[in-house]
Amino acid sequence: MMIPFNKPHIAGNEFTYIERAINNGKLSGGGEFTDRVQEYFTDRFKFPKVLLTTSCTDALEMSAILARIKPGDEVIMPSFTFVSTANAFVLRGANIRFIDSTPDHPNIDPCEIHNVINEKTRALVAVHYAGVACDMDRLIEYTSERNVLIIEDAAQAIDSYYKSRPLGGIGHFGTFSFHETKNIGCGEGGMIVINDEEYYKRAEIIWEKGTNRSAFFRGEVDKYGWVDVGSSFLPSEITASFLYAQTEKIDEILNKRRSLWNRYQDGLMHLEDLEVSLPSMPDYATNNGHIFYLLLRTEQERDDLIRFLRNKGVHAVFHYQPLHKSSYYKDFHDGRELPMAEKFATRLVRLPLYYDLSINEQDYIIDSIGQYFSVSL
Ligand SMILES: *Cc1c(COP(=O)(O)O)cnc(C)c1O
Numbered sequence: 094m095m096i097p098f099n100k101p102h103i104a105g106n107e108f109t110y111i112e113r114a115i116n117n118g119k120l121s122g123g124g125e126f127t128d129r130v131q132e133y134f135t136d137r138f139k140f141p142k143v144l145l146t147t148s149c150t151d152a153l154e155m156s157a158i159l160a161r162i163k164p165g166d167e168v169i170m171p172s173f174t175f176v177s178t179a180n181a182f183v184l185r186g187a188n189i190r191f192i193d194s195t196p197d198h199p200n201i202d203p204c205e206i207h208n209v210i211n212e213k214t215r216a217l218v219a220v221h222y223a224g225v226a227c228d229m230d231r232l233i234e235y236t237s238e239r240n241v242l243i244i245e246d247a248a249q250a251i252d253s254y255y256k257s258r259p260l261g262g263i264g265h266f267g268t269f270s271f272h273e274t275k276n277i278g279c280g281e282g283g284m285i286v287i288n289d290e291e292y293y294k295r296a297e298i299i300w301e302k303g304t305n306r307s308a309f310f311r312g313e314v315d316k317y318g319w320v321d322v323g324s325s326f327l328p329s330e331i332t333a334s335f336l337y338a339q340t341e342k343i344d345e346i347l348n349k350r351r352s353l354w355n356r357y358q359d360g361l362m363h364l365e366d367l368e369v370s371l372p373s374m375p376d377y378a379t380n381n382g383h384i385f386y387l388l389l390r391t392e393q394e395r396d397d398l399i400r401f402l403r404n405k406g407v408h409a410v411f412h413y414q415p416l417h418k419s420s421y422y423k424d425f426h427d428g429r430e431l432p433m434a435e436k437f438a439t440r441l442v443r444l445p446l447y448y449d450l451s452i453n454e455q456d457y458i459i460d461s462i463g464q465y466f467s468v469s470l
Pocket residue numbers: 147148149150151174175177178220246248249269270271272281282283
């Protein structure tokens with residue numbers, strides 16, 4: 094028996110909707126299911142404008158184009174994040190100013206902003222790690238004087254909130270992922286949310302390869318052509334129809350994930366007596382059950398636990414390696430130490446968490462962790 098780290102969940106109507114997309118005779122993007130998914134997200138979360146993309150990576154690249162990032166501009170983001178958060182801006186010539194995580198949570202530490210913000214700072218990316226909100230009010234407060242755009246990397250944050258506001262809907266732009274490892278998915282997929290009306294038109298143009306095709310189809314212009322830069326950010330109807338089936342079951346999927354998350358929390362609570370930490374949850378944030386992790390006492394212990402669980406048939410994994418020390422970026426980094434990012438990189442372990450994980454399997458994982466620490470949990 095091997096309990097995998099992740100297993101994509103099939104909600105039920107995927108085949109039905111893919112078949113309908115085929116019967117519609119339109120497989121490229123922008124058809125019935127693209128519209129339905131976009132409507133679903135604007136209705137449910139009151140996002141003012143959303144565009145489906147082929148990935149969150151693409152949604153981040155769209156936001157870098159929308160923000161008119163140019164060579165020499167600086168963009169602030171956490172070091173403890175996925176490479177796409179940084180790549181999107183590096184591709185446009187930006188210098189990345191990596192800052193540290195908070196001591197209690199991998200999210201960006203607002204207190205670190207003053208160390209790097211300057212007249213070249215153009216944007217700040219707030220990555221909501223594990224679907225837990227960054228302290229948005231403070232990020233906005235510490236950047237507002239300088240006209241810095243805020244982009245939320247909400248890849249992990251579907252249906253999660255900051256002071257009752259849905260994540261992805263607070264900054265200038267928000268980006269989501271529907272990769273198979275996220276709470277709802279379609280293999281590869283994503284979405285950009287545009288919260289400031291000033292950017293709606295240009296977002297559609299960038300999305301449609303730099304053309305005003307969307308305006309043309311609405312009858313707003315009588316010809317369409319190349320009007321700006323852009324790329325192929327629009328997913329096919331096959332992808333959108335699959336994703337539509339997932340949106341139908343979003344509450345059930347998220348409730349199950351939250352309940353598994355809570356069972357880990359209850360089952361592993363006593364590890365805190367050994368100074369092994371469980372995830373911390375600020376009171377302004379909600380939990381969408383995306384990731385459950387433990388923070389071990391040392392890197393050695395983290396690696397030993399992963400090995401121990403592997404031998405027990407449980408696939409647990411660590412997470413991001415700090416980007417400021419990556420082989421690609423280390424020579425561009427400004428040299429500041431980021432000890433919290435390194436702490437989470439070396440001591441964090443994620444446990445299996447997915448819709449189809451059974452209670453028995455979860456109990457087995459919890460017992461195995463108890464065995465590792467020689468305590469009964
Ligand atoms: C998953 C993830 C991404 C990338 O999403 P894709 O849809 O795979 O491109 C970006 N940022 C974060 C924080 C992620 O977790």
